Amino acid sequence: MEVLDLARWQFGITTVYHFLMVPLTIGLSVLVAGMQTAWVRTGDQRYLKMTKFWGKLLLVNFAMGVVTGIVQEFQFGMNWSAYSRFVGDVFGAPLAMEGLVAFFVESTFLGLWIFGWDKLPKKVHLACAWAYSLATVASAYFILAANSWMQHPVGVEFVDGKPTMNSIWAVLTNNTALAAIPHTLAGAFSVAAAFLVGVAGWQLWRKRSEDDEHRAVWRSSLRLGGWTGVVAFAVLAITGDLQGKLMFEQQPMKMASAEALCHTEKPASFSIIAIGDVRNANCEDVKTFTVPALLSFLAHNDFSTEVKGVENLVTEYQAKYGTHYPDDPQLGSLAGKPIDYVPSLPVTYWGFRAMIGFGAISAGIGVLALWLTRRGRIPGQRWFPWLVLGGIATPFIGNSAGWIFTEMGRQPFVVVPNPTGVDGVWMFTAQAVSKLSTGEVWTSLIALTTVYAVLGVVEVYLMRKYVRGGVDAVMPPKKPASTSENSDSKGGDGDDDALAFAY
Amino acid sequence: MTLETIWFCVIALFWLGYLFLEGFDFGVGMLMPVLAKDNTERRVMVNTIGPVWDGNEVWLIVAGGAMFAAFPGWYASLFSATYLPLLVVLLALIGRGVAFEYRGKVDSDRWRRNWDRVIGIGSWIPPFGVGLLLATTVLGLPLDADGDRVGGPFAALSVETLLGAIAVVGFSLVHGAAFLALKTEGDLRHRARNLATRLLPVALMPLLAFLILVQLRSGDLWTLLLIGVAVIAAVLAWFKIRAGREGQAFAALGGVIAASAVAIFVALYPNVLPSTVDPANTLTIAGEASSPYTLTVMTWVALFGAPAVLIYQGWTYWVFRKRIGTRHIPPVHAP
Numbered sequence: 001m002e003v004l005d006l007a008r009w010q011f012g013i014t015t016v017y018h019f020l021m022v023p024l025t026i027g028l029s030v031l032v033a034g035m036q037t038a039w040v041r042t043g044d045q046r047y048l049k050m051t052k053f054w055g056k057l058l059l060v061n062f063a064m065g066v067v068t069g070i071v072q073e074f075q076f077g078m079n080w081s082a083y084s085r086f087v088g089d090v091f092g093a094p095l096a097m098e099g100l101v102a103f104f105v106e107s108t109f110l111g112l113w114i115f116g117w118d119k120l121p122k123k124v125h126l127a128c129a130w131a132y133s134l135a136t137v138a139s140a141y142f143i144l145a146a147n148s149w150m151q152h153p154v155g156v157e158f159v160d161g162k163p164t165m166n167s168i169w170a171v172l173t174n175n176t177a178l179a180a181i182p183h184t185l186a187g188a189f190s191v192a193a194a195f196l197v198g199v200a201g202w203q204l205w206r207k208r209s210e211d212d213e214h215r216a217v218w219r220s221s222l223r224l225g226g227w228t229g230v231v232a233f234a235v236l237a238i239t240g241d242l243q244g245k246l247m248f249e250q251q252p253m254k255m256a257s258a259e260a261l262c263h264t265e266k267p268a269s270f271s272i273i274a275i276g277d278v279r280n281a282n283c284e285d286v287k288t289f290t291v292p293a294l295l296s297f298l299a300h301n302d303f304s305t306e307v308k309g310v311e312n313l314v315t316e317y318q319a320k321y322g323t324h325y326p327d328d329p330q331l332g333s334l335a336g337k338p339i340d341y342v343p344s345l346p347v348t349y350w351g352f353r354a355m356i357g358f359g360a361i362s363a364g365i366g367v368l369a370l371w372l373t374r375r376g377r378i379p380g381q382r383w384f385p386w387l388v389l390g391g392i393a394t395p396f397i398g399n400s401a402g403w404i405f406t407e408m409g410r411q412p413f414v415v416v417p418n419p420t421g422v423d424g425v426w427m428f429t430a431q432a433v434s435k436l437s438t439g440e441v442w443t444s445l446i447a448l449t450t451v452y453a454v455l456g457v458v459e460v461y462l463m464r465k466y467v468r469g470g471v472d473a474v475m476p477p478k479k480p481a482s483t484s485e486n487s488d489s490k491g492g493d494g495d496d497d498a499l500a501f502a503y
Numbered sequence: 504m505t506l507e508t509i510w511f512c513v514i515a516l517f518w519l520g521y522l523f524l525e526g527f528d529f530g531v532g533m534l535m536p537v538l539a540k541d542n543t544e545r546r547v548m549v550n551t552i553g554p555v556w557d558g559n560e561v562w563l564i565v566a567g568g569a570m571f572a573a574f575p576g577w578y579a580s581l582f583s584a585t586y587l588p589l590l591v592v593l594l595a596l597i598g599r600g601v602a603f604e605y606r607g608k609v610d611s612d613r614w615r616r617n618w619d620r621v622i623g624i625g626s627w628i629p630p631f632g633v634g635l636l637l638a639t640t641v642l643g644l645p646l647d648a649d650g651d652r653v654g655g656p657f658a659a660l661s662v663e664t665l666l667g668a669i670a671v672v673g674f675s676l677v678h679g680a681a682f683l684a685l686k687t688e689g690d691l692r693h694r695a696r697n698l699a700t701r702l703l704p705v706a707l708m709p710l711l712a713f714l715i716l717v718q719l720r721s722g723d724l725w726t727l728l729l730i731g732v733a734v735i736a737a738v739l740a741w742f743k744i745r746a747g748r749e750g751q752a753f754a755a756l757g758g759v760i761a762a763s764a765v766a767i768f769v770a771l772y773p774n775v776l777p778s779t780v781d782p783a784n785t786l787t788i789a790g791e792a793s794s795p796y797t798l799t800v801m802t803w804v805a806l807f808g809a810p811a812v813l814i815y816q817g818w819t820y821w822v823f824r825k826r827i828g829t830r831h832i833p834p835v836h837a838p
């Protein structure tokens with residue numbers, strides 16, 4: 001393999017892995033802040049227990065999200081230095097803003113939240129939870145603005161052969177980003193929702209026949225998760241449709257590949273599922289079950305418009321962006337070779353379907369769980385725990401599939417040309433990679449993948465432990481009244497309080 | 504001052520903030536096996552930095568991000584040329600970050616021992632690697648006309664850059680010991696103070712040696728002056744820590760790293776990454792800076808963002824200003 005392939009594998013692996021942690025962190029941190037708000041407002045112990053239990057799981061997960069995020073930032077310089085030099089003027093800005101405006105807030109206030117129990121006034125402590133959780137959302141905003149610029153470069157002009165930013169406002173309000181952000185956030189909430197439904201559902205089922213003192217905790221958690229999942233799915237569907245329409249304009253090749261639509265159709269039909277090999281770009285022998293005219297509607301809100309197929313688009317792209325790579329030794333074996341404008345069809349076709357399919361399954365499980373727990377009911381079915389625990393995986397798969405589709409679908413470009421923007425602001429992935437030895441990239445690919453795999457096992461092990469431990473595992477036993485009185489009389493202002501959430 | 508120069512200073516400040524802040528939490532990690540007698544003392548040590556280490560680490564991320572936004576070529580050339588050392592730093596930071604969070608999550612000696620090892624390794628390697636990177640950026644790399652590295656993956660390793668690496672490690676050790684003396688109480692505090700007193704003259708030697716090297720290579724009167732300030736601050740720190748004035752000693756050590764970092768960046772100016780093969784290939788502030796528009800936008804962001812960061816991070820240190828000791832550590836509670 002060449003440096004290009006290795007660097008792409010590394011980017012894919014580290015990004016998808018990072019994105020297993022991030023959505024859970026985003027969704028859970030907002031929900032935990034909400035639980036804590038409920039506790040502060042009502043004083044109901046159930047909400048305190050919820051905050052502590054889900055907060056603990058949030059922390060186990062957050063640590064992994066942070067440390068895998070550091071790699072993401074430095075990876076651009078390490079593996080993609082030609083890309084960084086070319087787009088740094090515009091792409092670096094949202095990245096630096098994420099650090100300065102969001103990430104500092106996130107990590108500082110998380111520290112305050114973890115260690116501030118009993119040290120900060122209740123409301124100040126709650127404000128820390130909100131500062132932290134809203135900063136995770138802001139983080140997502142800046143990163144998605146940066147990514148959306150790669151999908152649809154705006155706010156730039158050419159100065160001395162380099163794209164130069166002329167409007168940060170355009171970059172931060174890129175319509176691609178404005179559609180991607182609610183979609184991705186909804187994806188994050190569906191992950192957190194499935195997690196709540198899965199864990200709480202299992203706890204509820206496990207102690208269904210006992211008189212469980214924590215039943216209220218699990219019921220509230222499950223129902224919060226269920227409703228969050230339903231709302232998130234609605235947002236996913238609406239924003240997904242918006243994104244699709246934008247993408248038909250901005251990256252027609254990606255959408256044609258998502259549908260394995262070989263020939264231009266008018267009206268175009270939507271493929272539900274395919275039998276046969278979609279790998280072939282002329283795909284004559286693929287039978288797909290289709291809904292007539294639906295694709296036209298998805299693309300343009302109209303049942304009769306034409307949708308361009310892969311074959312026509314290839315001709316268009318060749319006319320616009322050339323037929324061959326430049327004969328530059330930097331491009332390795334691709335130098336002087338014809339450019340393949342068609343992304344991997346099986347990946348885009350099935351990635352698109354997996355994203356939608358698993359998202360829908362996840363929402364369905366949430367609805368089912370809500371139905372089974374309606375009006376105080378406790379589910380007793382033997383398949384229930386399997387369903388909800390298995391359900392935890394579904395939005396993760398949906399999210400990952402969505403990202404793989406988005407990123408693979410823009411190949412062979414790393415910066416996709418903007419059909420209505422400044423001419424020439426685009427870059428082939430092959431031109432973006434650093435001049436490195438394959439040995440170096442192999443080393444990092446293997447080292448990171450190994451470390452990630454080991455840590456993945458540790459995280460799942462810890463999560464499982466805390467999930468099984470339930471509320472008791474996160475609520476330290478109360479000190480006997482007499483000793484606590486003694487220490488109070490000594491300490492006075494409470495500075496002898498044990499560090500409640502301490503390491 | 505031009506916007507380019509301002510951003511060069513801002514980046515220097517981010518690196519300084521990183522060395523100062525994460526410097527002491529690295530030191531605490533390095534000293535864990537040395538200073539702590541049992542698990543409770545280890546937990547005291549971890550908890551001295553518990554609320555702040557994550558926020559400290561963001562200074563590195565922001566330093567990197569600011570280089571990307573303001574001097575993309577500097578960011579691209581430095582980090583691709585020092586690929587393997589940087590990778591090792593990242594791996595160490597990954598391990599260390601989860602180790603803090605995970606070490607107390609299972610009540611088993613073996614579990615804690617393993618994570619303590621990760622904390623140890625994860626606290627030695629990053630200051631070493633960051634020192635190496637910063638020494639590389641001031642001493643230069645074999646760069647071709649495209650800003651790419653000529654030569655093998657270890658082009659950044661030399662006696663001089665290794666000296667820079669050891670300098671940061673030495674500083675972090677002393678800084679960590681002084682911080683522990685400042686933040687703990689009782690026996691642990693005295694041990695930390697004694698160690699800091701004995702360690703200080705030895706551990707800061709590599710930093711002095713590196714500064715002299717930089718002075719000889721590319722120094723001027725200003726750098727000489729700054730090195731003088733660093734030396735005075737170090738002497739002051741020694742007297743203060745010996746006298747048990749831990750807060751003042753810690754602040755004086757901050758002066759040491761501030762003067763040193765500023766000296767290094769002054770010596771680097773107006774370059775950002777010298778080429779050791781051909782001066783024509785040297786990356787300069789003027790040549791690598793982003794467009795005036797981008798720099799203006801970033802300046803506004805920094806103008807509002809940076810003071811806010813200083814205020815709320817300062818508040819964190821205020822909230823957790825009390826010394827902690829073994830009596831504050833609750834019994835182990837894990838599922």
